[in-house]
Amino acid sequence: MSALIPALDKQPAKPALCFGDTALGYPRLAASARALAGRLAGHGRVAVWATPTAETAVGVVGALLAGVPVVPLNPRSGDRELAHILADSAPSALLTGPDDELPETAAGLPRITVGTEEPADAAVPEHMEPGQDSVPALIVYTSGTTGPPKGVVLSRRALAASLDDVADAWQWSADDVLVHALPLFHVHGLVLGVLGPLRRGGTVRHLGRFTVEDVTRALGEQGGTMLFGVPTMYHRLAEAAGTDPALAQALGGARLLVSGSAALPLRDHERITSATGARVIERYGMTETLMNTSVRVDGPHRPGTVGVPLRGVDVRLVDDDGSRVEASDGETVGEIQVRGPNLFTEYLNRPGATADAFAGGWFRTGDMATRDAEGCYRIVGRRSTDLIKSGGYKIGAGEIENCLLEYPGVREAAVTGVSDPDLGERIVAWIVPADDADRPDAAALAEHVAGRLAPHKRPREVRFTTALPRNDMGKVMKRELG
Structure with a gap:
């Protein structure tokens, strides 16, 4: 049985992946991913050209089934950044869609074309998917704002723990249809936005690119129940919802609207709620930790905060000297530190940076926040820039x-x-x-x-x-x- 995506074995008769005109049900996804897993036998690490397509999703699922760590590549990376990531991660092959055009920097890698058609023989030995939770699943590169991007090694255990924690906070179920247009080379779009619904046995409907019209259609006509976005997307939705009754009705009919990756301004919270009656909830995570906190769907509406710690995550605030901040007054600022099964394993090839990132078992996020009397955290910015x-x-x-x-x-x-x-x-x-x-x-x-x-x-x-x-x-x- 697939430890990360149990629905692949149950094979429910429902859509798993919807990307534009391409729709894969669970049986077809299972067959395509298992066929790819068979081709990946013997590989130590592979990269995926992470376009917003079904081929990218199948490629990642196939690598997970094969127990092969996968490195998502941003197709918009510049030559220098791409060359650094490929040299640092040293993948043995690159997974691509059949029509992907690669830059010269990546053209020298052996290429494995990912298909979404159902193969004639998709049998994969059961032993191919590793049973050890500590096995690396993904190596996701940071944005590199303070130096060359670092490869964040995420284990299968971290993925499962974080996805189950957010499912608890959001009451995420197999009945949900997730709508989003997030890139698939980042944990928001790939881990939460693709592996999240698949782990629940639900459906992901990816829009390819964000437009107000496509969000309206996906939530209003195509059965979407959840929407993931970033503040720039919700800002555009907030601007349009006041004069677009169809959009307001679609947003108001969604079960859950989630914003992440940066703080959503209070003004946009208020405009969306005023126009639609719906609330947007925020969560807090990062590449190294996956998800840490969230406003809960069964809790109070707390716009401006990222909610409370998730079920399996410990969160604390510390002062400049490393002492714990005990105040919960909504004013005292401290650095967020976290620990739990959601944490990354290491920075690839950087033992010194890995050691420096921790303080007595707690990961130093570099994010500054306050905590109120109800235990809700409000991010005030990065230590380095905010x-x-x-x-x-x-x-x-x-x-x-x-x-x-x-x-x-x-x-x-x-x-x-x-x-x-x-x-x-x-x-x-x-x-x-x-x-x-x-x-x-x-x-x-x-x-x-x-x-x-x-x-x-x-x-x-x-x-x-x-x-x-x-x-x-x-x-x-x-x-x-x-």
């Missing part, structure tokens, strides 16, 4: 960004800290105006923050820009600002 130490205060960029987004005429906002001889760091606000010809007044923006939050949190400088630099998951790349 924690601003100004005038003796620790200030999280996230709460200032949310406050700025409430101001009329502000479409997007980012906050950074820059060196200041008097304050240590001064707060700089980067504003994308709704109308560049009618920008909000900079002094009024600063006073708005001072009045809503505190005087020491007001921006000392406001800079206007036409767009904020973002990565493939919609996160603002603050290191590129300035």
Whole structure:
């Protein structure tokens, strides 16, 4: 029996994967993946050209059945980054779709074409899927914001534990049809968005690319019950829902709307709820830990927080000196550290970096947060880019960004800290105006923050820009600002 995807053996008569016009039921997915698993026998590690297609999903499932670790590759990676990942992970082959065009950097690898048709003979020896939970399943490369991307080794145990924990928090079942348009080279789109529904015996309907029209159709006409997205997607849905009755009805009819990968501004929470009656819940995870916390579907609506620790995950806050933060006042900031079966095994080929990432068995996330009296965590940003130490205060960029987004005429906002001889760091606000010809007044923006939050949190400088630099998951790349 498949330990990670039991439904492959039960073979329910229902769709497993829907990618555009391609739909695979569980029997066909099982046959195609098992046929591929047979071809992967003897391989030590393979890469997959992770396009948003059924072939990518079948490739990953086949590798899991074969017990072969798989390295998802971003098809949009530049030559230097791609060359680094391939040299570091040293895959013996590259899994691709039949029509994929590869850059010269990857063209030298032996290529295994993944098919989605049902083969004539798909028998695979039962011993091919390993029984050991510690066996590596995926090696997912980080974004490389502080150096070359590192390969995060995720075990089968980590995948199973994290998916079962979120299923508990979200009451995820085989009846759910998950809709999303997330990339499949990242844990959000691949682990949660593909392996998540398959582990439950449900259905994933991938849109290929995000459009408001496709979300409306998938939730309103095609039976979608859950939607995964990132804040940039929900921002567009929030803007459209107020004037699009079909979209509002589709969102309102979904069982669960989940946002992740970055904080969803409170304004977008409110606009979606106002237009649809539905609430968006947020969760918190990262490549090294998979999922850590979430707002629960059976708990209170807590917009602006990422909820409580998942069932099998321990979470704590620590101060700069490593001492545990005991306060649950919603104000005291500390670094999030986690431990549990969801954690990665190691950074590939980097024992020193692996050791440095842990403190007495706790993984140092580098994310800063507060915790309220109900145990809900609110992320205020990354220690390296979002924690601003100004005038003796620790200030999280996230709460200032949310406050700025409430101001009329502000479409997007980012906050950074820059060196200041008097304050240590001064707060700089980067504003994308709704109308560049009618920008909000900079002094009024600063006073708005001072009045809503505190005087020491007001921006000392406001800079206007036409767009904020973002990565493939919609996160603002603050290191590129300035």
